[in-house]
Amino acid sequence: MERIVILTGAGISRESGLDTFRDEGGIWSQVRLEDVCTPEGFERNPAMVDDFYNHRRLELKNVTPNAAHSALAELEKAYGENRDDAFLLVTQNIDDLHERAGSRNVVHMHGELLRLRCLACGVTPAWEGACTRETPCPECGQKTLRPDVVWFGEMPLHMERIMQAIDACDTFVAIGTSATVYPAAGFAGQAAQHAHTVELNLVPTGNAQLFDEVSYGPATQTVPRFVR
Template sequence: MTKIVILTGAGVSAESGLGTFRDKDGLWTRYDLEEVATPEGFARNPALVHEFYNARRKNCVEATPNAAHHALARLERDFDGPVLIVTQNVDDLHERAGSSHVWHMHGQLTRALCAACGHRWDAPAVMAPADPCPACAAPATRPDIVWFGEYPYGMEAIWDELRAADLFVSIGTSGNVYPAAAFVQDAARAGAQTLELNLEPSIGAHDFEEVRTGPATEIVPAWVAQMLA
C-alpha cells in the first residue's frame, strides 16, 4: 500500500485570493514582517499584530477552496492508501474542501493561543490585546500562529511520517523556508519517490526526481487524476 505525504504552501491557496509572501501587491508588502510576525513584534505592539491577523482572518473566511484543494480532498477520499497533508498555510481551505488528515505546522488563523498559560481555543473574527484567556483570564491572547523564530508544530511526528512515505509531493512552496525546505531530502534518503508541483521550479527543485510546473488549479487535479486512474 502506497503512503503519500504532501507538503503544501502558499501557492495552493493563491488562486483562492490568499496572497503569497512575495506578491508585489499582497498584504505582506504593507507590513514589516519583523513587526507583525515575530514574538518581539507582538511584545512591542500587540495592537498592530492583531490588526494584521484580523485582516488575514477576514480574507481567509471570505475565500473559498479552489480546484487544487478539492483535488487533494478527492485523493484522500479515493486513493488506495494513506494520504497526509502537512501544510505551511494557516488558512482552513484544505479542511473546507473535505480533507481530514491535515497537519498545520505553522498554526491556524482560526485558532487563538494564550501567551501566558498556553491554552488554545477557536479565535473570534476580531481579536484585541485586552481579550482575556478563557482559561486563566490573562490579557495575553495572541493568534495561534508560528512566527519567525518559533519552532513549527509537530515536527517530530512530521519527520516520522516523511521517513515512512513512499511518495513525497511538494505543492506550491518556494523552498526557501526551513525546516520544510529539507523535507524532500529527508524523504528521499528514506527511499520515497519525490515530486514537485509548482507555478515555477522552486529553489530546491533539483532535489526532486520530477518537477511539474503550472497553476495549482491545473496541475494538481491532473496529477490526482493520474494517481486515481
C-alpha cells in the same frame, strides 16, 4: 501499503484569493516581516500584529477552497480507510481551506489563523470575532491571547509526526511553496533519499533538482492533473 506525504504552501491558496508571501505584491511587500511575524515584533506592538491577523481572518471568511484543495481531499479518500497512516497533508498555511475542501488528515505546522493561544495557560481557543489586548482568555480570564501561529525563531508544530511520516513515505509532493523557509524547505531533501518526489508549483523553486517529477503552472491545473 503505499504512503504519501503532501506539503502545501501559500501558492495553493493563491487562486482562492489569498496572497502569497514572496511573490510580487505578496504579504512581505505590504508589511515588514520583522514587525508582524516575530515574537519581538509582537512584544513591541501587539496591536499592530492583532490588526494584521484580524484583517487576514476577515479575508479568509470571504474566500473558498479551489480545485487544487478539492483534488487533495479526493486523493485522501482514494487512499481508503487506513489513510491515517497512508496519507498525511502537511500544510504551512494557516488558512482552513484544506479542511473546508474535505481534507481530514491535515497538520498545520505554522499554526491556524482561526485559533488563538493563551500565553498564561496554553489553551488554543477558536477565534470568535476580533482579538485585541482586551480580549480575555475563556479558560483563565487573563488578557494574554496571541495568534496561534508560528513566527520566525519559533518551533514549528507537529514536527515529530511530520518527520516520521516523511521517513516512511513512498511519495512526497511539494505544492505551491517557495522552499525558502526551514524546516519545511528541508523536507524534499529528506524525502529524496528514499521516496519518489514531485514538485507542483507555478515556477521551479530552488529545490527543483531534488524532484523526480515536476509540473509547473497554476495549482488549480497541476494538482487535479496529478491526482487523476
